[in-house]
Amino acid sequence: MISMQKLQSLVAFxxxxxLILSLYLNVDTTQRTKEEYRLTLxxxxxxxxxxxxxxxxxxxxxxxxxxxxxLARGIVIFACRHQSLWEIFPLSVPVEDRAVAARRPFxxxxxxxxxxxxxxxxxxxxxxxxxxxxxxxxQLQEADGTLxxxxxxxxxxxWAAQRLQRRADGVAxxxxxxxxxxxxxxxxxNRCRRIILAGTDDNLSAFRGLLPRPxxxxxxxxxxxxxxxxxxEVRDKTMRIIRDQIQxxxxxxxxxxxxxxxKAGAGVIGLEDTLTALQEDRVHTxxxxxxxxxxGFRCTNCGYLGxxxxxxxxxxxxxxxxxxxxxxxxxxTAIEKGVAVKSVAHNEQLDKAGKVGAxxxx
Numbered sequence: 001m002i003s004m005q006k007l008q009s010l011v012a013f014x015x016x017x018x019l020i021l022s023l024y025l026n027v028d029t030t031q032r033t034k035e036e037y038r039l040t041l042x043x044x045x046x047x048x049x050x051x052x053x054x055x056x057x058x059x060x061x062x063x064x065x066x067x068x069x070x071l072a073r074g075i076v077i078f079a080c081r082h083q084s085l086w087e088i089f090p091l092s093v094p095v096e097d098r099a100v101a102a103r104r105p106f107x108x109x110x111x112x113x114x115x116x117x118x119x120x121x122x123x124x125x126x127x128x129x130x131x132x133x134x135x136x137x138x139q140l141q142e143a144d145g146t147l148x149x150x151x152x153x154x155x156x157x158x159w160a161a162q163r164l165q166r167r168a169d170g171v172a173x174x175x176x177x178x179x180x181x182x183x184x185x186x187x188x189x190n191r192c193r194r195i196i197l198a199g200t201d202d203n204l205s206a207f208r209g210l211l212p213r214p215x216x217x218x219x220x221x222x223x224x225x226x227x228x229x230x231x232x233e234v235r236d237k238t239m240r241i242i243r244d245q246i247q248x249x250x251x252x253x254x255x256x257x258x259x260x261x262x263k264a265g266a267g268v269i270g271l272e273d274t275l276t277a278l279q280e281d282r283v284h285t286x287x288x289x290x291x292x293x294x295x296g297f298r299c300t301n302c303g304y305l306g307x308x309x310x311x312x313x314x315x316x317x318x319x320x321x322x323x324x325x326x327x328x329x330x331x332x333t334a335i336e337k338g339v340a341v342k343s344v345a346h347n348e349q350l351d352k353a354g355k356v357g358a359x360x361x362x
Contacts, residue, residue, distance in 0.1 A: 002076075002089050002091075002110060002114065002137070003178030004114070004317065006113065007107060007110065007114065007141075009286075010107050010110075010200065011084075011089070011104070011105070011107055011171075012107045013036070013078075013080075013085060013104060013105055013114055014104055015080045015082075015083045015103055015104075016102055016103060017086070018052055018053040018056070018080060018082055019051055019052050019058045019101040019102055019103060020052070020078060020080040020083075020085065020101070020102060020103065020104065020105050020144075021057070021060070021077070021078070021079040021080065021081070021099065021100075021101055021229075022076075022077075022078055022099070022100045022101075022102070022105050022106035023044060023060060023075075023076070023077040023078075023098075024046075024074070024075075024095045024096060024097060024098045024099075024109055025037060025040065025041055025044070025074070025075045025076075025095065025097055026040075026073070026074055026094045026095055026096065026097055027068075027070075027072055027073065027074060027075050028073040028074065028094040029070070030073075031094060031100070034105040035203070036071070038064065040097050041060075042074070044097060044098070044099035045057050045060065045061070045099065045100055045193055045194050046327065047328070048099045048100070051101035052079070052080075052082070053058055053080070053082060053314070054099045055081055055082070056079035056080060056081055059079060059081060059086065060077055061078060061312075062263040063077070063088065068090075071090070071095045072090035072091055072092065073093055073095075073138065073217070074090075074092075074094045074113075075086070075088070075089070075090055075091070075095075076089040076091065076092055076095060076109075076110055077089075079103045083309060085105075086174045089136055091113065092139045093113060093135060093136055093137060093239070095109060095113065096109060096162060096290050096343055096345065097289075097291075098332060099249075100328060100332055100335075102197060102332040102335050102336060103336055104336060106331070106335055106336055106341075107331075107354075108335065108340065108341040108342075109343065111239060113137065114137070116232060116242065116246050117134050117135075117136070117137050117138060117239075118136060118137065118193055118240060119134065119135075119141075119190060119191055119192055119193050119194075119195070119243065120134075120136075120193060120194040120195065120196065120220075120238070121133065121135075121183075121187045121190065121192035122132055122134075122135065122194045122196050122234055122238050123179075123183045123187075123195065123196070123197050123198065123207075124198040124225050124227060124229070124234070125179050125183075125198070125199045125203050125204070125207050125214065126199055126200070126227050127172035127175055127176065127203060128147060128172075128175055129145060129146045129147040129175055129179055130145060130146050130179035130183060131143070131144075131145045131227060132144040132145060132146075132182065132186045132232055132257075132288060133231075134186070134190045134192065134237075134239065135235060137200060138235065138239060138294040140231050140235065141190070142184055142186075142190055143144055144182070145182075146182040147178050149162070150297060151163070151278060152239075153290065159343070162353075163228035164208070165308055173206070175310055176207055176210060176299065178186060178204070178208055179207065180210035180211055180242070183215070184211070184212060187215060188316070191229060192218065193218065193260075194219075194220045194242070194245070195215060195218050195219045195220065196216055196219070196220060196221050196222070196223065196238045197219060197222045197223075197232075197243055198222070198224070198225035198288050199224070199225070200224065201260040201324055204222055208217050211339060220241065220242070220245045221229075221238075221241035221242075221244070221245065223237055223238070223241060223320060225237065230261075230312075233265070237289060238292070247345075247346075250342070250344045250345070250347060251347060251349075253287065253344070253347070254287065254347050254349050254350045254353075256359065257269070257285075257287050257315050257350075257353075257357050257358075257359055258349065258357075260359050260360070261304060261357060263315070265289055266359070266360060267358060267359045268282070268358050268360065269353045269354045269356075269357040270354040270356070270357065270358055271294055271307040271326070271354065271355075272287075272306070272307040272357055273357075274286070274310060274324070274330070274356050274357055274358045275305045275306055275307060275330060276306075277358050277360055278333060278334060278337070278339070278358065279305065279315070281337065281359070281361045281362055282358075282362060283334065283339050283342075283358040283359075283360060284339070284340065284355075284358070284359050284360055284361045285339070285340045285342060285358065285359040286334045286339050286340065286341045286342070286354065286358050287330070287342050287350065287356070287357050287358065287359070288331070288341070288342075288343055288344070288356045289342060289343075289344055289345075289347065289355040289356065290343045290344060290345040290352050290356040290358075291295075291347070292327055292328055292356060293325055293326075293327050293328070294307070294326050294356075295322065295323070295324055295326060296323050296329075297309050297310070297320045297321065297322055297323055297324030297326075298320070298326070298329060299313035299315070299316060299318050299319070299320055300318055300319045300320070300321055301316050301318035301319070302312065302315055302316045303333065304320075304335065305326055305327070305329055305330055311320075313337060325357050326358065330356075
């Protein structure tokens with residue numbers, strides 16, 4: 001499993017020749033067949049063929065032919081075997097398909113995954129106790145629980161029934177308090193970054209009032225869940241909530257981008273203006289619609305990227321040549337400049353606005 005230490009070592013890795021291959025492949029068989037993702041793989045490797053070493057491409061093909069066990073949902077590979085770099089990360093979460101050739105590993109999507117799916121807690125409560133789960137990158141890391149006093153059911157009616165009901169309600173309230181204390185300790189000890197609550201509306205309403213504010217601030221969703229649900233059901237249902245949260249965050253980022261672009265100076269939308277801002281080192285966050293690619297032009301000397309053909313490079317006056325994958329080249333340039341890159345899936349606003357843009361530093 002990927003660690004922050006490993007990620008930091010990848011960020012620091014540099015190779016001038018040959019370039020590093022960074023491959024992200026969605027191998028989730030609930031979304032696509034093996035034949036479909038193998039076809040996607042061939043297309044991705046064809047896209048970077050000639051930019052990276054043929055030895056690295058062959059090593060990736062051998063891995064999928066003979067070594068991959070078919071159990072992951074996403075595969076991430078960083079390859080530059082001439083510089084002793086060969087890292088494979090099978091993930092329990094799907095990834096967006098992409099192949100990038102650059103002097104540094106393209107770690108931005110992996111950083112996003114670590115941020116989005118890292119160490120989230122699930123608290124499933126009822127009137128008798130709680131079940132506690134810690135998931136990291138789609139895998140169960142820890143499970144715990146608390147069971148309070150049993151709530152006995154009585155057949156008596158009248159005054160006695162009311163008295164027994166009040167007693168049962170008091171027991172349930174104490175059980176929920178004990179569950180809240182256990183959940184607080186569990187989330188603090190496991191450094192949960194997000195929390196999902198599960199249970200009935202009535203139980204969750206009472207339970208939320210027992211949680212401290214710092215815990216409530218990181219609750220990202222609630223759901224109905226049977227207390228006897230198994231690990232797979234808990235994981236799958238909560239990951240859908242996490243994905244909804246990610247989509248909401250991406251929508252907020254696009255809103256911010258479009259607002260910034262409308263303020264004439266805080267952001268730009270569209271290929272030409274975005275490439276210009278990138279060339280001028282003004283980009284803070286490079287935002288692009290998932291899967292978007294475009295034809296453009298590139299300087300043979302300084303690497304300038306443009307959307308429109310010119311007689312010569314406007315920066316160094318060298319020759320300009322057509323470039324079939326100018327978005328990938330722009331992402332590569334952004335990575336090498338230390339710019340944050342965010343690929344946004346299925347966002348109609350961004351697609352209509354031009355599919356690519358940037359939030360600027362100045």
